[in-house]
Amino acid sequence: METVRIYIMGKEYSVPAGLTVMKAMEYAGYKFIRGAGCRAGFCGACGTVYRKEDEYKLRFAVACQKLVEDGMYLVQLPFAPAPRASYDLEKIRPSDNVLLKFYPEIARCVACNTCTKSCPQEIQVMDYIQAALRGDIRRVAELSFDCIQCGLCSMRCPADIKHYHVAQLARRLYGKYLAPKAEHLAQRVAEIEQGKFNAELDRLTRMERKELTKLYEARQIEEGVGV
Amino acid sequence: MKVLYYPGCSLKTVAESFERSAKLAMAALGVELVELERWNCCGTVSALTTDDLMHQLAPIRNLIRVQEAGEERLVTLCAMCYNTLKRADLWVAQHPEELAKINAFLDEEPDYRGKVRVLHLLELLRDELGFATVKERVVRPLTGLRVIPYYGCLLLRPREVGLDSAENPRILEDLIVALGAEPVDTPYKTQCCGSYHTTTHKEIVAKRAHAILSSAREHGGEVLISSCPLCSFNLDNRQRLVRELYDGFAPVPVLYFTELLGLALGLDPQAWISEQHYVDPRPLLEEHQLLKR
Numbered sequence: 396m397e398t399v400r401i402y403i404m405g406k407e408y409s410v411p412a413g414l415t416v417m418k419a420m421e422y423a424g425y426k427f428i429r430g431a432g433c434r435a436g437f438c439g440a441c442g443t444v445y446r447k448e449d450e451y452k453l454r455f456a457v458a459c460q461k462l463v464e465d466g467m468y469l470v471q472l473p474f475a476p477a478p479r480a481s482y483d484l485e486k487i488r489p490s491d492n493v494l495l496k497f498y499p500e501i502a503r504c505v506a507c508n509t510c511t512k513s514c515p516q517e518i519q520v521m522d523y524i525q526a527a528l529r530g531d532i533r534r535v536a537e538l539s540f541d542c543i544q545c546g547l548c549s550m551r552c553p554a555d556i557k558h559y560h561v562a563q564l565a566r567r568l569y570g571k572y573l574a575p576k577a578e579h580l581a582q583r584v585a586e587i588e589q590g591k592f593n594a595e596l597d598r599l600t601r602m603e604r605k606e607l608t609k610l611y612e613a614r615q616i617e618e619g620v621g622v
Numbered sequence: 623m624k625v626l627y628y629p630g631c632s633l634k635t636v637a638e639s640f641e642r643s644a645k646l647a648m649a650a651l652g653v654e655l656v657e658l659e660r661w662n663c664c665g666t667v668s669a670l671t672t673d674d675l676m677h678q679l680a681p682i683r684n685l686i687r688v689q690e691a692g693e694e695r696l697v698t699l700c701a702m703c704y705n706t707l708k709r710a711d712l713w714v715a716q717h718p719e720e721l722a723k724i725n726a727f728l729d730e731e732p733d734y735r736g737k738v739r740v741l742h743l744l745e746l747l748r749d750e751l752g753f754a755t756v757k758e759r760v761v762r763p764l765t766g767l768r769v770i771p772y773y774g775c776l777l778l779r780p781r782e783v784g785l786d787s788a789e790n791p792r793i794l795e796d797l798i799v800a801l802g803a804e805p806v807d808t809p810y811k812t813q814c815c816g817s818y819h820t821t822t823h824k825e826i827v828a829k830r831a832h833a834i835l836s837s838a839r840e841h842g843g844e845v846l847i848s849s850c851p852l853c854s855f856n857l858d859n860r861q862r863l864v865r866e867l868y869d870g871f872a873p874v875p876v877l878y879f880t881e882l883l884g885l886a887l888g889l890d891p892q893a894w895i896s897e898q899h900y901v902d903p904r905p906l907l908e909e910h911q912l913l914k915r
């Protein structure tokens with residue numbers, strides 16, 4: 396079995412090559428009580444900071460996705476202490492300065508781009524903070540779409556910005572006030588409310604498991620959609 | 623002609639009429655102002671300190687974006703952006719060791735090679751199009767309109783950055799004349815508006831605004847033009863406080879120079895005039911029959 400040397404919080408371990416950081420830590424005997432969630436690169440719970448023996452740069456990843464490499468010095472950052480501002484989405488509006496009002500520290504950004512360099516999702520984090528600064532909520536929402544809220548950016552920023560909370564507020568405002576409304580959705584909700592599908596649902600809830608399985612297997616599948 | 627330009631934060635928020643009028647007016651002159659991709663704040667507040675490399679990153683990164691766009695010059699509208707970007711450019715030119723450090727830090731970007739020229743839109747009008755050409759293109763001369771040119775600090779100082787004489791500038795006067803209006807000279811035209819005191823010491827700014835605007839009125843001025851969103855805010859929006867503090871003060875409308883340009887080119891001001899003006903300029907424009915096309 397091919398193995399690699401990794402250092403978990405400074406202690407050396409030899410682990411099989413090809414494991415993710417998370418699996419390798421479990422192999423080494425660690426048990427994740429926190430700092431792991433989806434194990435699929437979506438929840439952002441497993442932020443990892445590492446440096447390679449022969450590199451001066453810090454690197455950032457999510458432990459459930461990153462494969463171990465020889466000579467990795469690792470530490471987990473499962474949580475970023477970055478309080479979220481409290482707001483009532485019903486009462487605020489997508490104005491030029493609303494992001495600045497709840498997160499005034501965005502005005503301290505010096506455009507060092509450190510946040511972008513620490514994002515495991517390869518998001519243009521600085522660009523969305525800059526967009527936030529100039530009140531461009533739509534752009535913040537678009538640029539931050541893939542954010543998994545791991546918080547690594549916010550642990551590195553010299554201006555103490557809570558990037559992912561800023562982005563979340565922007566996406567909420569965008570979704571509520573700026574994004575074009577989906578007409579077919581409103582139509583379908585109205586249909587549901589009028590009881591159009593009640594009979595069908597009743598039929599399904601009363602169905603035998605076998606019959607239900609058969610129906611499920613025979614369902615229409617859109618082409619090109621994987622499971 | 624297409625020119626890459628740098629808008630800056632204020633033009634996207636509190637000074638929309640500045641950007642809109644500039645774009646429309648320049649389009650009418652055959653110049654398309656193309657917005658720089660992925661720009662960030664010019665870094666004005668932090669870039670005012672010295673020996674502070676971190677705070678040079680913002681302006682230099684913008685100049686790298688210009689390089690990336692394959693251009694060698696960048697036009698700004700805001701006087702403060704102009705000053706900040708040009709000053710950072712001059713500073714790194716004079717401090718090659720510091721530039722090397724900055725380039726090393728910005729390892730995700732190509733090195734800044736120091737070849738970008740930062741221009742103010744007024745310079746483009748004066749030196750590239752020429753005020754004579756502007757004059758030829760005027761379809762609605764602003765005859766009889768008495769305009770106070772206001773320079774403030776940042777177009778003229780420090781001397782290496784300034785686009786005209788710091789003591790006796792004339793670029794705005796020349797523009798005003800080209801547009802058919804009458805420049806009104808006042809001793810306050812190059813004095814400071816109080817700048818960022820506006821956030822913490824509003825009364826200082828009100829005092830400055832009162833001095834600048836009253837002198838302008840005494841000299842017969844009807845409207846003041848500026849090239850800086852902060853100056854405009856201080857001289858326009860702070861008139862609310864000036865009226866509270868100084869009896870008998872008569873309000874003066876404040877416009878961006880690009881708004882005057884647009885008017886003279888025969889454009890419809892409804893396309894840019896916004897509610898962001900505190901003193902509504904429309905009655906004056908109406909009086910001079912400049913509101914209708």
Ligand code: SF4
Pocket residue numbers: 513514515516517518520541542543544545546547548549558559
């Ligand atoms: S933007 Fe910040 S919180 Fe979001 S994924 Fe990137 S590093 Fe994580």
Ligand code: SF4
Pocket residue numbers: 503504505506507508509510511520521524551552553554555556
């Ligand atoms: S790390 Fe902070 S200061 Fe640096 S670019 Fe990102 S938001 Fe701005």
Ligand code: SF4
Pocket residue numbers: none
């Ligand atoms: S000043 Fe900034 S860059 Fe320098 S060592 Fe401290 S944190 Fe690092």
Ligand code: SF4
Pocket residue numbers: 629630631632633662663664665666700702703706851
């Ligand atoms: S000078 Fe003002 S408007 Fe221009 S970029 Fe800087 S902060 Fe924004």
Ligand code: FES
Pocket residue numbers: 430431432433434435436437438439440441457458459460
């Ligand atoms: S456990 Fe969810 S992203 Fe890694």
